[in-house]
Amino acid sequence: MNKWSGLRVYALIYLAFLYAPILLLPLFAFNDAAIIAFPLTGFSTRWFEQLWTTQALHQALRNSLFIATITSILATLLGVCAARAGTLANFPGKRGFLGFVMLPLVLPEIVIAVALLVVVRQVLDLDLSNWTVIAAHTVICIPFSIAILNGAFQNLDSSFEEAAMDLGETRWGAFRLVILPLVFPGIISSLLICFIISLDDFVIAQFLTGANPTMPVYIYGLTRFVDALPLIMALGTILVTISIALLIVAEYFRRRGVARAGLKDTGGFL
Amino acid sequence: MGIFDTSPRARAAALVAPPFAYALLLLAVPLISIVLISFWTQTGLTLSRVFTLDNYREIFSGPIYIWGNQNRWGVLPLSLFVSATVTLVTVLLAYPVAYFVSFHVAPQRKSLWLFLITIPFWTSYLIRVFLWKVILGYNGVVNTGLIELGLIQEPLDFLLYNLNSVIITLSHAYAVFAILPIYVALEKIDRSLLEAAQDLGENRFTTFVRVTLPLSVPGIVGSVLIVFIPTIGDYVTPELMLGAGGRLISNVIQTQFLQLNNWPLGAALSIITMLAVGVVSLVFILLNQRWLRGRG
Numbered sequence: 001m002n003k004w005s006g007l008r009v010y011a012l013i014y015l016a017f018l019y020a021p022i023l024l025l026p027l028f029a030f031n032d033a034a035i036i037a038f039p040l041t042g043f044s045t046r047w048f049e050q051l052w053t054t055q056a057l058h059q060a061l062r063n064s065l066f067i068a069t070i071t072s073i074l075a076t077l078l079g080v081c082a083a084r085a086g087t088l089a090n091f092p093g094k095r096g097f098l099g100f101v102m103l104p105l106v107l108p109e110i111v112i113a114v115a116l117l118v119v120v121r122q123v124l125d126l127d128l129s130n131w132t133v134i135a136a137h138t139v140i141c142i143p144f145s146i147a148i149l150n151g152a153f154q155n156l157d158s159s160f161e162e163a164a165m166d167l168g169e170t171r172w173g174a175f176r177l178v179i180l181p182l183v184f185p186g187i188i189s190s191l192l193i194c195f196i197i198s199l200d201d202f203v204i205a206q207f208l209t210g211a212n213p214t215m216p217v218y219i220y221g222l223t224r225f226v227d228a229l230p231l232i233m234a235l236g237t238i239l240v241t242i243s244i245a246l247l248i249v250a251e252y253f254r255r256r257g258v259a260r261a262g263l264k265d266t267g268g269f270l
Numbered sequence: 271m272g273i274f275d276t277s278p279r280a281r282a283a284a285l286v287a288p289p290f291a292y293a294l295l296l297l298a299v300p301l302i303s304i305v306l307i308s309f310w311t312q313t314g315l316t317l318s319r320v321f322t323l324d325n326y327r328e329i330f331s332g333p334i335y336i337w338g339n340q341n342r343w344g345v346l347p348l349s350l351f352v353s354a355t356v357t358l359v360t361v362l363l364a365y366p367v368a369y370f371v372s373f374h375v376a377p378q379r380k381s382l383w384l385f386l387i388t389i390p391f392w393t394s395y396l397i398r399v400f401l402w403k404v405i406l407g408y409n410g411v412v413n414t415g416l417i418e419l420g421l422i423q424e425p426l427d428f429l430l431y432n433l434n435s436v437i438i439t440l441s442h443a444y445a446v447f448a449i450l451p452i453y454v455a456l457e458k459i460d461r462s463l464l465e466a467a468q469d470l471g472e473n474r475f476t477t478f479v480r481v482t483l484p485l486s487v488p489g490i491v492g493s494v495l496i497v498f499i500p501t502i503g504d505y506v507t508p509e510l511m512l513g514a515g516g517r518l519i520s521n522v523i524q525t526q527f528l529q530l531n532n533w534p535l536g537a538a539l540s541i542i543t544m545l546a547v548g549v550v551s552l553v554f555i556l557l558n559q560r561w562l563r564g565r566g
Binding site: 081 | 287289370381387388414528547
């Protein structure tokens with residue numbers, strides 16, 4: 001096969017298109033100019049220093065980290081329940097139930113945000129806070145968690161659990177000692193993916209955030225100020241670096257899980 | 271530990287209860303609530319809970335939302351048009367990539383390729399959209415770069431603040447959604463069918479058109495839907511790329527909720543939008559099924 005066939009060249013150009021915006025981030029984040037344009041004027045870390053001293057930003061970051069941590073734990077717990085139930089047995093309405101829980105994947109995000117806003121403010125009459133964002137983020141994270149964990153649970157051989165119980169373990173013991181270690185990589189990658197989704201989400205956060213904005217909402221506020229552009233670039237560089245680092249860890253665990261289950265790697269999270 | 275000893279079916283039901291309750295409370299109840307509130311009315315600060323079709327009447331009577339006039343499309347048809355265009359562009363551009371990874375990449379390198387394709391998707395969406403604004407802007411990266419290289423004298427002004435920029439940005443944002451379903455469908459194709467076609471005298475091109483392409487149709491349908499549906503709800507991209515003025519339906523909804531404080535009208539608009547998206551998707555699926563059946 002021709003190594004430089006037309007298709008390969010096209011695929012590489014496409015990859016370049018996918019990465020172009022991200023590669024520009026560090027270029028301008030370390031550029032010593034207040035406007036984002038060529039030519040570059042020189043290396044500088046002053047935008048990062050400015051980020052370091054912006055208090056409002058730190059508060060937003062703390063909020064986002066708090067929300068993302070709780071969301072990922074909640075969504076993964078519920079995802080484990082659903083995925084385990086899905087592989088245990090067939091019961092009436094199973095397809096309907098799973099379809100319903102996966103619904104957020106095909107609903108426009110603004111609809112979910114608006115609907116939850118109406119419930120929180122009109123029906124329940126609660127104030128908006130970090131917890132309303134957590135509740136909403138969990139809704140959109142569960143489908144991803146289930147998709148990842150389904151893979152992990154479906155690969156399980158049910159005779160492992162039976163063997164453990166024949167050897168005297170209780171069902172809980174069998175779950176903790178046999179099943180949990182086997183699906184553990186799936187749980188880690190579900191936690192990480194939900195964490196990233198929550199950390200990145202803007203639409204739902206904008207509707208449901210209380211007095212303290214999350215990180216993306218704060219960034220969105222910055223986009224209105226022309227002189228904040230390089231700051232956004234610096235912040236973006238940090239966020240993208242964190243995302244990629246988390247992704248690599250998640251991918252490592254996913255592959256380990258696939259290898260543990262003794263399967264061929266088919267690649268990809270989704 | 272009662273539930274641990276019962277039948278698998280009972281245990282499955284017990285396990286399914288928490289996620290189901292959660293989805294019921296935070297998905298079904300909210301969706302029912304917006305339907306309900308769309309039949310109420312808001313005047314100034316007072317919310318009237320009397321059942322009325324006023325919001326829907328307002329949406330369907332004026333030119334703004336649906337019908338448009340000579341100079342301007344209605345917001346909803348324009349948004350559907352933009353989403354459809356984005357979908358077409360995204361899926362057309364994505365297909366060859368999915369095909370390349372499935373058919374031309376060695377099996378042990380496939381997951382690396384998929385990983386490389388997915389990475390940009392997981393990086394901050396807001397920042398990616400914003401970067402396109404910076405790239406395409408009047409004094410942006412493309413313009414200043416081209417001027418620096420001496421290729422143009424004046425900045426190009428057709429890059430930003432029009433629908434092209436929305437389409438470029440959204441095609442970039444949803445690329446992964448388009449690639450993965452097509453890739454999965456292509457992976458499922460039995461490779462011996464392709465050999466059989468070639469043994470029976472097809473060349474590589476006709477094999478693709480008559481075997482590979484029809485067999486990958488489920489993947490194409492999947493990616494069309496998974497791109498089309500969320501793009502209609504995206505208000506960040508139009509907001510940043512169009513500036514004031516050329517607003518799409520999701521911006522209108524967002525404004526009703528967060529600025530004009532007319533939730534009932536916003537809710538009615540959300541429902542009309544969902545219905546429109548649902549109808550377009552269903553028509554697409556049905557046409558596609560008929561086409562597949564027509565081929566035998």
